[in-house]
Amino acid sequence: MLTIHTAPLVLPAGADPVPDGAVAVDGDRITAVGPYEDVADETPGARVRRWPGVLTPGLRQWHPLWLLRRCYHPDPREAGELGEEPLWGERLAALGELDETRWAGSVRRGVQRMLRCGTTAVASPGARFRDPLVAMAVARSGLSVVGTTDAPGTLLGERPVLDPFAEGHDLRGTVHGPLTIGGRADLAVFDVPDETALCERGAVTCVATVLAGRLVYRAR
Known part of the structure; x- marks a missing residue:
């Protein structure tokens, strides 16, 4: 199923941060990364999962x-x-x-x-x-x-x-790889406002993990 994961801040780790960003996922692959409105326009009818905090590549x-x-x-x-x-x-x-x-x-x-x-x-x-x-x-x-x-x-x-x-690594030194179109849909979501807070507070703030397009963890 085509799914859009959106958060107040998307940190692709290979490009500039995207406020009110989104990642579109089709099966186990990423099909779009960018501002939510743009991604939503590209993927009409997609299911939308809204997350708090920051969305990053998987660690x-x-x-x-x-x-x-x-x-x-x-x-x-x-x-x-x-x-x-x-x-x-x-x-x-x-x-x-x-x-x-x-x-x-x-x-x-x-x-x-x-x-x-x-x-x-x-x-x-x-x-x-x-x-x-x-x-x-x-x-x-x-x-x-x-x-x-x-x-x-x-x-x-x-x-x-x-x-x-x-x-002690920064985000780029901790993720497996950047969010890229065509790449495997491995995502993580953390309930923090930005990358600085994420590196300081760590993965204990994780609220969701998406592995090859599958939601394998969601905090209650």
Whole structure:
């Protein structure tokens, strides 16, 4: 279905910001980027999704393997005992040996947490994951896999940080790629007024993630 995503500010990351901007999506591709009125004129009859804040390209996570296999993401049914945040280091070791079923659930929940942070691409040497649990979860989610031989930045003291902005990059250094006509429709929406506020407050402000044209996360 042809859909227009519109927000008070669109940040294409490869062009100037667009106040009262919009992105038109047909299937899994972007067909237009620009002021809402212009995009609406080009795509009559399209469904319109109106978002608060800023609309950007989807973000890129440089450390997915560490976050998914060296952290345990508790099941909501375990929240009373383990809390809701990822467990790592000594707290993870205290759980003892986890079987494959429990790890598979953790990996799936970790991927969902990445989507809630506006992530649409993850980095892996060779553009694939050798870990079968991670490879399956990422493939099923539809996340793009970006090949890399040397992910920049640090693991922030080897603690679980799902926010791609936490390493201090600006928007262009954090997104997977700019919004371009014909490009894959990977979008993120954040409830902030501008790019400065987004970089300062981070992906915790994410209210929606669109992955290959599909709305995969929407804040309640």
